[in-house]
Amino acid sequence: MKERINGKIEELLSAEEFNDLDEIVKLGEKATRGLVNILSKESDPLMRKRAAIALGRIRDKKAIEPLVNRLMDKDPTVLISIIDALALMGQKSYSDKIIPFLDNPDASVRGHAAKALGVIKARNAKKAIEGLLRKEEYEFVRKEANDALKKLGY
């Protein structure tokens, strides 16, 4: 059964346009272990990214720790999806792990980190977001930071 689910997950995750995300989400918590495995061990960043997207949608609490642990992923496109997943899961308690990404060299990562901190209402991130606003060169990141401050009530 487990192997069948893992095989199904791999097939769905490797599709060209990845339109079958809902199929994975329907598997629910049964898919968590397989997705975490892919997130942790898969060499293809696209597969890791898709695993993070799916975990965020399934919202199984067992996935939080592995997602946080993979915040060390070197690929910015994977990082973005892990940050988005943690935001979707409303994990305010991990805001301290996301705040450092406001200083990430990759502008998209900074933007997604700011957006995530606003979504999870991480009031402890206020100073860091204001700091980002003072030095950020890209308008699209500044917009995310301003939106986040609004969500935090500032």
Place this chain on the structure above:
Amino acid sequence: MAVILYEHINFRGKHKHVIDRDEPDLHKDGWGDRISSIQVLSGTWQFCQHVNYGGWSVNLGPGNYPWVEDFGIPNDNISSLRRISTGIGLINTPGLIIYEHIDFKGDHKHIIDRDESSLHSDGWGDRLSSFQIISGRWRFFQHVDYSGWSNVLGPGNYRWVEQVGISNDQISSIRREEAAVVIPDMQSVETILYEHIDFRGDHKHLINHGQKNLHTDGWGDRVSSIQVLSGNRWTFHEHVDYAGASINLGPGSYRWIVDAGMANDRLSSVRANIVPIFFKIIQGATTNIPRDLRIANQVFNQYGIEFFQLEQETNNAPALLDLDQPTCFMGQSPTNEESQLYSLERDHAPSDIVVYYLRSTNLGVRGCAACPITQPGSVVTDGATQFTMAHEIGHVLGLAHVASTTANRNNLMFPNTGQINVATPILTNAQQNTVRQSQYLV
């Protein structure tokens, strides 16, 4: 080797093309003692006073000669011309053709490597309805002397000016904005149809597209000779909509269509069998366009179809590097970022397929062809395989996925291109027919 002869000074009035052939007697079709300006596009040519290359002569190489008397040729005095030597032509030269009517119909005028401060001076002011930019980037102005509103556009076929924000019959001057960008392996695909044998009489250009009904502008059942200047896949059909008897012609001069295998005055449609594509790269994305284009052509060349690169450009748009694209379904409402992407410096023809290379989308697609119908194209990301671009354009051309079975792993439209198990994927007969029905195969 090519030259354009003009009736009047400054490349005005009627014109005549002479390409890869000599003209011993210009009087045969009314061009003797009638030439006032010349454009030599390639090679060196000898222009002679009398027929059969007699009398005085002047040699001219590539360049613009707006008034023959400035170059030692008496006005209205040339009666023959011939090729003297081959040589490099006007490369990197910005050039366009403007047309009187929509869909490149009616009279046309060439503008090559020069500006036109007043189109009114030869009756072309406020008369332009479609145009083809062969190379370079051009600015179109409302008024003479480059004034009033203006619009900059790059290479492409613009079948109706209003599709690109230009009012019909409202252009009065045109200026080169930027020289042509030469991309390896990129060139125009061009055929010229002539009314009479030996490339005489009226002519009609087909550049980077064919025409499925030549009767709509009076060219049906009227062609007697053809010059295919470039493109290996032209098909010429007896009936409209690419139907009836047909012949395939590669580059060459066909002085009498009967010798090429088609009855005289019977041609009704022509197809270049190309899919013109414009590539846009978001700075920061990883791309391998030469590989993607090569693979796409390996697949589609099997069926007589060529993917043809119109141009590529890189855009500094960091906000679009990782696109907000939550789903990939045809007909979906675009997100703000998708709308921005599809409108990005859209200085090409609306009907051209655009492939956008970016780093990722938040859905995590390798590729996605869910662009609006009015902005055909696809997204290709860093996660793409060598087949992704061809696969996505397959969707744009009307192809759906094949079933995810082992037997289908040789098909371009297998749902996971990473699992395609052949070097050159195939299309089934039904898929080929679908592609041939596509409006984007021109």
